[in-house]
Amino acid sequence: xxxxxxxxxxxxxxxxxxxxxxxxxxxxxxxxxxxxxxxxxxxxxxxxxxxxxxxxxxxxxxxxxxxxxxxxxxxxxxxxxxxxxxxxxxxxxxxxxxxxxxxxxxxxxxxxxxxxxxxxxxxxxxxxxxxxxxxxxxxxxxxxxxxx
Numbered sequence: 001x002x003x004x005x006x007x008x009x010x011x012x013x014x015x016x017x018x019x020x021x022x023x024x025x026x027x028x029x030x031x032x033x034x035x036x037x038x039x040x041x042x043x044x045x046x047x048x049x050x051x052x053x054x055x056x057x058x059x060x061x062x063x064x065x066x067x068x069x070x071x072x073x074x075x076x077x078x079x080x081x082x083x084x085x086x087x088x089x090x091x092x093x094x095x096x097x098x099x100x101x102x103x104x105x106x107x108x109x110x111x112x113x114x115x116x117x118x119x120x121x122x123x124x125x126x127x128x129x130x131x132x133x134x135x136x137x138x139x140x141x142x143x144x145x146x147x148x
Contacts, residue, residue, distance in 0.1 A: 014070030025059030076140040
């Protein structure tokens, strides 16, 4: 069975997230060196940047996890599907927290970005639980063959 385009899209989103987290780690390290702190950041991103070096390590770990999940999804590994479900759920919770902060401060750009990211992670959650997707990943890991 061929990899569905939705799985490929989810994998690309996770590779993109890995790049963004890597940039976040580098920016956090740079802010730790220069002492600069951006104003107006809400949610998990603002919290992690406030932690400086610890936040950078967390960003690096998230980058590595996201990259591993993206590659695993491309290879149809069930552990990657489970990781995508877990990380999408955690990201959605963090984005809900950030959404509340952006609503309270009424930062329009942050609000729009949070809504878009929340929609993407909600889609990944929904898609990974689709029966045909779960079945595809399960059969790939066990080596079972379901086609003619």
